[in-house]
Amino acid sequence: MYETSLERMKVLVIGDVLGQAGRRALKSHLPSLIDMHQVDFVVANGENLAHGFGTTEKVADELFNLGVNVLTNGNHCWDQRSFLEHIDEDDRYVRPMNFTRFAPGRGWTVQETTTGHKIAVINxxxxxxxxxxxxxFEAVDQAMSEIPxxxxxxxxxxxxxATSEKMGMGWYMDGRASFVYGTHTHVPTCDEVIHxxxxxxxxxxxxxxxxxxxxGMKVEGALRRMVQRLPERFEAAEGGASIFATLVTIDPSTRMAVEIERIHIPPT
Ligand SMILES: [Fe+2]
Ligand SMILES: [Fe+2]
Incomplete structure (x- = not known):
C-alpha cells in the first residue's frame, strides 16, 4: 500500500464538449461546480467545441474564461485550419502525443493551480x-520521461x-498517473475505480x-447516413445539454488518487 498525507487537491475532468449546446451548459454551471466542490484544476476535451468539429481560439477562450485550465484534443484536432497555427502559441492546449512528432502542438503540458501545485496533462x-x-504506450513513456x-x-x-485499449492504458499507468480516463465515445461509463x-x-x-x-449530432442527418447511406453533413445537435464530468481527489505528496466521483447535471 502506498503512503498518503492529509493534503488534498481536487481535479474536475470534463469529456468532449459538443458545440454551442455544451458550451452553454458549462457557462450556466461550471463556475458554481468549481465553487461548490472547491475544485483546484479543470481539464476538458476540446475536439468538438466548434460546432462539433475542432477548436478555435474564440470558443476555447469561452472555456478558459469559465475556469478551464487545459484543453485536450483528439481525432478532430485539425478540423479548423486556424487551430494549426494557434496551437503552438498557447501551452494550455495539448493534442495526442502519439499523432507524430512532426505534428504542430505538444503532447503534454504542465500548468499551475491557484495554490501553486503543478499539474501535468498528457493526451x-x-x-x-x-x-x-x-x-x-511508447508515447506515454516518452511523456513521463520528459515531465518534470x-x-x-x-x-x-x-x-x-475501444474500452479494452483504454483499460490497458489505465493498468499500464497504475501507480504512475493520478487519473487515466477515456474520451471520444461521447457516452459516459460508470466503471470509475481506483486501481x-x-x-x-x-x-x-x-x-x-x-x-x-x-x-452529439442531429438525429435526422445521422440516421439518413446510416439508413439510406446518403452523404449527409453532420450537424451539431441543439437544445438542452447534459454535463458529465468526474471529480478526482488527489494526494499531491504521492500524486495518487484517494477518491473518484462522477457528476451529472441534466439539461435545464
Ligand atoms: Fe469527440
Ligand atoms: Fe474523437
Missing part, C-alpha cells in the same frame, strides 16, 4: 478503430474508441452536450 489517441497513429519531477498530479486523456497502486480510472467521461442526438 493520447488509441490505435483501435481510430486510424493509424504511433503507439500510445515536481508535478503534484499527472492526468492522462486517452482519446480512444491497486493508486491510479484512478474511468473508461469514458461522457459528452457535455445534447443527448437528444446521435453522439
Amino acid at each position: 493520447l489517441i488509441g490505435q483501435v478503430f481510430m486510424g493509424s497513429w504511433d503507439c500510445p 519531477d515536481d508535478v503534484s498530479a499527472i492526468l492522462v486523456d486517452m482519446h480512444a474508441e 491497486a497502486s493508486g491510479t484512478a480510472y474511468q473508461s469514458d467521461i461522457g459528452m457535455t452536450g445534447s443527448y437528444q442526438s446521435i453522439i
Whole structure:
C-alpha cells in the first residue's frame, strides 16, 4: 500500500464538449461546480467545441474564461485550419502525443493551480478503430520521461474508441498517473475505480452536450447516413445539454488518487 498525507487537491475532468449546446451548459454551471466542490484544476476535451468539429481560439477562450485550465484534443484536432497555427502559441492546449512528432502542438503540458501545485496533462489517441497513429504506450513513456519531477498530479486523456485499449492504458499507468480516463465515445461509463497502486480510472467521461442526438449530432442527418447511406453533413445537435464530468481527489505528496466521483447535471 502506498503512503498518503492529509493534503488534498481536487481535479474536475470534463469529456468532449459538443458545440454551442455544451458550451452553454458549462457557462450556466461550471463556475458554481468549481465553487461548490472547491475544485483546484479543470481539464476538458476540446475536439468538438466548434460546432462539433475542432477548436478555435474564440470558443476555447469561452472555456478558459469559465475556469478551464487545459484543453485536450483528439481525432478532430485539425478540423479548423486556424487551430494549426494557434496551437503552438498557447501551452494550455495539448493534442495526442502519439499523432507524430512532426505534428504542430505538444503532447503534454504542465500548468499551475491557484495554490501553486503543478499539474501535468498528457493526451493520447488509441490505435483501435481510430486510424493509424504511433503507439500510445511508447508515447506515454516518452511523456513521463520528459515531465518534470515536481508535478503534484499527472492526468492522462486517452482519446480512444475501444474500452479494452483504454483499460490497458489505465493498468499500464497504475501507480504512475493520478487519473487515466477515456474520451471520444461521447457516452459516459460508470466503471470509475481506483486501481491497486493508486491510479484512478474511468473508461469514458461522457459528452457535455445534447443527448437528444446521435453522439452529439442531429438525429435526422445521422440516421439518413446510416439508413439510406446518403452523404449527409453532420450537424451539431441543439437544445438542452447534459454535463458529465468526474471529480478526482488527489494526494499531491504521492500524486495518487484517494477518491473518484462522477457528476451529472441534466439539461435545464
Ligand atoms: Fe469527440
Ligand atoms: Fe474523437
